[in-house]
Amino acid sequence: MEIEIATIGGYEEVGRQMTAVRAGNDVVIFDMGLNLSKVLIHDNIQTENMHSLDLIDMGAIPDDRVMSDLDGDVQAIVPTHGHLDHIGAISKLAHRYDAPVVATPFTLALVEQELEDEDKFSSDSDLVEMDPGESMTIGDHGCELEFVNVTHSIIDAINPVLHTPEGAIVYGLDKRMDHTPVIGDPIDMKRFREIGREGEGVLCYIEDCTNANKKGRTPSENVAREHLRDVLYSMEDYDGGIVATTFSSHIARVKSLVEFADDIGRQPVLLGRSMEKYSGTAERLGFVDFPDNLGMFGYRRSIDQSFERIMNDGKEDFFPIVTGHQGEPRAMLTRMARGETSYELDDGDKVVFSARVIPEPTNEGQRYQAEKLLGMQGARVYSDIHVSGHLCQEGHYAMLDALQPQHIIPAHQDLKGFSGYIDLASNQGYALGRDIHASSNGDIIQLV
Numbered sequence: 001m002e003i004e005i006a007t008i009g010g011y012e013e014v015g016r017q018m019t020a021v022r023a024g025n026d027v028v029i030f031d032m033g034l035n036l037s038k039v040l041i042h043d044n045i046q047t048e049n050m051h052s053l054d055l056i057d058m059g060a061i062p063d064d065r066v067m068s069d070l071d072g073d074v075q076a077i078v079p080t081h082g083h084l085d086h087i088g089a090i091s092k093l094a095h096r097y098d099a100p101v102v103a104t105p106f107t108l109a110l111v112e113q114e115l116e117d118e119d120k121f122s123s124d125s126d127l128v129e130m131d132p133g134e135s136m137t138i139g140d141h142g143c144e145l146e147f148v149n150v151t152h153s154i155i156d157a158i159n160p161v162l163h164t165p166e167g168a169i170v171y172g173l174d175k176r177m178d179h180t181p182v183i184g185d186p187i188d189m190k191r192f193r194e195i196g197r198e199g200e201g202v203l204c205y206i207e208d209c210t211n212a213n214k215k216g217r218t219p220s221e222n223v224a225r226e227h228l229r230d231v232l233y234s235m236e237d238y239d240g241g242i243v244a245t246t247f248s249s250h251i252a253r254v255k256s257l258v259e260f261a262d263d264i265g266r267q268p269v270l271l272g273r274s275m276e277k278y279s280g281t282a283e284r285l286g287f288v289d290f291p292d293n294l295g296m297f298g299y300r301r302s303i304d305q306s307f308e309r310i311m312n313d314g315k316e317d318f319f320p321i322v323t324g325h326q327g328e329p330r331a332m333l334t335r336m337a338r339g340e341t342s343y344e345l346d347d348g349d350k351v352v353f354s355a356r357v358i359p360e361p362t363n364e365g366q367r368y369q370a371e372k373l374l375g376m377q378g379a380r381v382y383s384d385i386h387v388s389g390h391l392c393q394e395g396h397y398a399m400l401d402a403l404q405p406q407h408i409i410p411a412h413q414d415l416k417g418f419s420g421y422i423d424l425a426s427n428q429g430y431a432l433g434r435d436i437h438a439s440s441n442g443d444i445i446q447l448v
Contacts, residue, residue: 001141001165003203003448005409006070007439009033009062010173012414014360015085017173018062019206019411020070023164026139027072029097030160030171030206031079034088035060037362040328048119052092061089064096066442074099075138076145077125080173081157082110082278083249091118100126102136104147106156109281132158132188141165148195149188151178151221153389154249155287161195166448167203168195170403173412174208176218176388177395182225182252183287189402196403204447205405208412210359210390213420217394224387225256228354229263231385236264241315241349245325245333246386248274251282253354254321258294261319269306272323272332273298303332307343315343325355326363327370334366337373347378354385393424400428407447409437 001024010017015035021028038060039045047055055061067074074097079087087107091114094101101111108129115123130136132149142165147158152174162169170192179186196202211218235242242264246253254270261268268291270279276298282288297303310318320343324333333351335341345351351374357367371381391399400408408425410418418438430436437445 001448002446003164003166003169004070005169005204005206005445005447006066007409007411007441007443007445008064008066009441010085010412011439011441011443014210014358014412014417016060016062016089017086017412018064018089019171020067021162021169022070022072023143023162023166023169024139024141025072026141026143027070027074028138028145028162029074029077029099031086031173032062032077032089032093033083033085036084036088037360040366041362048117051120055089055092061092063442064093066444069444077101078145078160079103079107079111080160080171081152081154082107083154083174086173087111087114091115091123092121094125095121095123097125100128102128102130102145104131104156104158105129105285106282106287109285110278113277113281132185138162148191149185150175151181151184151187152176153247155183155251155282163199164203165200167200167406170195170202170205170405172205172207172399174210174390176391177398178220180220180222182221182255189398192399192402196405202403202405204407204409205399205403206409206411207396207399207421208390209410209417209421210412211388211392212396212410212413212417212424214392216392218390218392219387221252221387224253224354224385228253228256228385229260231352231382232260232264235350238348238350239316240346241343242266242352243320243322243333243336243350244352244354245322246354247325248272248278248323250355251278251288254279255288255290257319257321257354258290262291266317266319267293268319268321269295269297269310270321271297271303271306274323275321304342307341311342311344324370325353326358327366327368329366334370337370337377339377345374345377345379349379350382351379352382352385356384356386356388393420396421396424397428400425407435407437409439409445
């Protein structure tokens, strides 16, 4: 059986992930993501109203025209998790393919919302729910799709595995090796080891290289939780304002913030459209049980009313958890830093960033500006109360040892970002150009 892999997006940057695997006449697409930084550099742009070709030209979504060079039929579109750099282009591209979107429940709910918000295109794709540990048949030639549970900075993440007669294709984006997660099950290393040693083994491993140049091991989410607990408990006697921001999609982190707010005697309030979207969806699907006193407000009017109530009742009694961890221009924290809300920041007020800057120039510049504006208002900024959602080098070593793949394709970075992973794999006997395939967007790699 011929096996080809098209590296469509996310092989020259962090963002707009998309990869297609052809096994015989059957094609499976993994991820269809957005490069948000390409959107944020434009003022007041609304991607919902834009044509896919315009977004491709901007570099915001994958250029999927290489798909015409794959001689087969798309059988499934499989997003690995609900981050926008993995699902943000489904509403723009899925209508081109007569294929179902197959994902875990939380991811599928977020995809459904993306499709509902889309104004330019309509998609008739079936939405098929599949849980970690389950499998489904792909095509009529002996291929099977399996979901292996992994841990990431969003709940319900998986690594999909396409089992073919020539061996397994493991799509390894995105994960960290967390054995004590705050929400959900640990990473299923037992299953990865089994896949590496059964049948024909692993033909190819496509791996996220976000932290491949960082030594050591990525800590568990429990480490971030305890760091956050220590920081917030140290503020228990402060009688001014305390504000926190984190990734809206990081439900485990939001859960910890909400719990610790109650511990220090403050009422938590989630503010921002994406905060309400992700946390509301997680609660509705039963992934988290928030307290009854938690307020969630996503629309501008209700947010402004919440700020007014906080200032009238006394900000020392509240704990706003807001959007804006990357300094996004229209996010809540950035508006607060500019003095565009009724929430008044005073000298000594605390602002906790429970997130690191995404390593991309637009984000770095915006975050720097937001922290400077907050400091100019007298706020005390606590940065980087966080652990990454991506493997560092020892995690990559453990995955190679578990899977023992014949071929490796680095992904989710540019060539500089691939370098640490290529060095690590070379030390394990792999060779660049032989079984390590450093690819670019739009390439097709023929493995069999």
